[in-house]
Amino acid sequence: MTDRIIHHMCRADEWDAARPAGRYPGSSQDVQDGFIHFSTAAQVVESAAKHRAGQDGLLLLTVDADRLGDALRWEPSRxxxxxxxxxxxxxxxxxxxxxxxxxxxxxxxxxxxxxxxTLQDLVP
Known part of the structure; x- marks a missing residue:
């Protein structure tokens, strides 16, 4: 895959707790699964409806996949x-x-x- 911009949804309190540490460990579900779930722009709306339906107080994190190195893997799912x-x-x-x-x-x-x-929207 070559999508450089990927997205993660998390609760605002989880993100607020992670920011001072400089790293976000993922949600409790991510920790249980052993990885942090991300989606591409084409996938994230469906992911929100399927996995976060009715949940308020969420944030959408927009992430530069190139900054994640080999720890990021593209794997088959839905x-x-x-x-x-x-x-x-x-x-x-x-x-x-x-x-x-x-x-x-x-x-x-x-x-x-x-x-x-787009990448041009986000990276100077």
Whole structure:
């Protein structure tokens, strides 16, 4: 895979706790699975609906996959699609953007204006 921009959804309190340490260990589900779950821009809306339905207080982390090195692996998951999985903590400095991911009136997550983001939007 060559998607350089990948996304992770997490609770705001989890992210706030990780920032001072400089690394995010993942959610409790990530820890249980042994890796941090990410999605591409084409996958993340469906991932939100499937795995985070009805959850409020979430953030969308937009991450530069090139900063993750060999710990990032692309592995088959839902429907045989390749998903990015990070085997290790997420370095805070790999996160290019953090956006709230509120619920809309229909109960679905509302993605930020301008999503999906391009590399030119994020990296000077």
């Amino acid at each position: 429907g045989g699609q390749l998903f990015p999985h990070l085997y290790g903590p997420l370095p805070v400095d790999a996160v290019l953007r953090v956006d709230p991911l509120p619920l809309g009136p229909d109960g679905r997550h509302v993605f930020p204006a301008g999503f999906p983001f």
